[in-house]
Amino acid sequence: MEKEEEGEGAVKLQIKFGGSTIGVRASGKSTVSELKCILQELTNVLPRGQKLIHKGRVLDNDCASLSSFRIGDGSKIMLMASQGLHQGDGPILNQAPVLPNYRKLSKTTTASSTTTTTTTSVLSNSRIHRWKVTGVIGLSESNLKVIPDQVWECGSSARLLDLTNNSISHIPLNITSLTSIQKLILSSNQIADDSINWHALSQLNNLQYLSLNHNLLTYLPPSIGALTSLHHLHVAGNLLQSLPLQISNLTRLQILNVSSNRLSTIPPCIGDCGSLTEVDVSSNLLVMLPETLGSLHNLKSLRLSNNGLKSLPSSIFKKCVKLSSLDLHGTQITMDVLREVEGWEEFDKRRCMKYQKQLDFRAGGSAGFDEGADKN
Template identity: 40%
Template sequence: MGNCLDICLPRKPDDPRARPYVQLQRQQAWAKTGIVGLRDQGLKELPASLAEAAPALKVIDASNNRLTALPAFLVTFSGLQRLVLAGNQLTVALPSGAGSRLTALKMLVLDDNLLQELPEEIGQLKRLERLSVSGNRLHALPPAIGGLESLQALVVSRNALETLPDELGSCARLEELDAQSNDLAAIPAALGQLKRLKMLQLDNNRIFAVPPDVLYGCTALQTLSLHGCPIKPDDLQETPGFKEFDERRKSKYDKVIAGGALLGNRGLDEGVDREVSPPRR
């Protein structure tokens, strides 16, 4: 009688005897939906059981864990489209061989890890549309990043970048570049090749000037943010190409107002800081 009850009655999830069953259920769910949700579980490594569902997996989100490395079997997930690993302790962005084998990857999020560099093979991710590595320890981006021909959004804010590579100008589909809070002293003129670039965020850097090539060449640019930089508004306005950029910026603002959006008291953001005179006594 005792054995029958032991087998037939449902077990609590924290019962050690229930773990194989729970694990099986989880693997079946992964294989059925293609989605792996492993956020906030204190994981030190990705479970090996992921490999059994590899052909079906499209999304993995293992953010806010304690991952220090990625397993070699990750490169077998040829159908993976989104890989989100923010808030871990990773020092290597991808396992060796991932560039040539994760051929379906469209989104890679590695914010708030311990990365000091990105591998050259990242440029092999030809379908990658969004790359976010904010809050790491990057001092440079590899020239191979120019190979990301499908890239639409690049977020590299809160790092220690001293330069941006000229090769970024080859990312022809790039629409958004966020490099706020780095140590950049200049904007590469090569970014002027980015005809689809709409938003360039460079707040809190050491930038003194904007190349005319960017203002002229980035014909879709509507948002240029340089708050917290030493550039002077008058110098920016006197830069060749600023008039054309300013017309686009104002056009965007007018469309927002026409659409009924509320902007509070900010109005049209100039994108740079003006020195505020002390109040008169």
């Protein structure tokens, strides 16, 4: 991979990292700090977790120019990353990581044979009858590449459809036949942006729980805002770069999990989702949060670990009066920063009350704050 920076006096650098070489073009007048910011985008490693070494010398002055270290065109620089000081889903190495629970099919297995085997051996008449009676369609880990037609035959009787851990890559228009579906679990498949019929999905007016964890999605469409009955939305472990503004329509949403994606911002309209009690945006590329998070008066748990955050919204503790769980591991937020946020004392009391039983059983009885913030 190569990062380009145009301008006079541009030099081409070779960054050695994780067994791979990253090509970077920078100006000789660029500072070490500026180079680290470029590498953060390419490697997920936070600047404070980067140690750059050129010809055995550590580039230990972030304000110094590259030329002051005699770094010129073709120079080779080694990048060493401190454990835990990264954002996103871990450091990016020479190959893209395999998504958790991503199932690879054998090259000798054809789509037709897989589908035929599943249909004949698993989908017996008695099982289909049980689906219609109970409303629960369980097809997790069934070696499926397509959703069997018998699923659509269940129609309005279906309340839950679980297709976890298969190799399904297409969600068709037929999904609209499940008019009473309340819980749809599509986690750990091969669903990409163009392989899911979002328009059809948005017509499931009774849907309360949607899980698309560990797929291949790079975006959520505006039509997701039509699912106004949603209480749970799980899209962790994808490749999402942003959230649509229409997410503000999900006023009944209680739990939002968008961890381990590529989000660089959270839209301010998130503050309109007033029913949210749990928000997980850990392992993304966030450097700041919208002040509107303070509008989530029902928020109890906020997970922010492994992001490039340096501060919290000023109203987060004062207005989120139910907040009692906060995860800041792997961020740049320190205890000194937290103590300056208005309402910190009240939050700390709530946190201690929630965890008092656990604290009582800890060795030494320490009740010190340990949500991942550095001491100084």
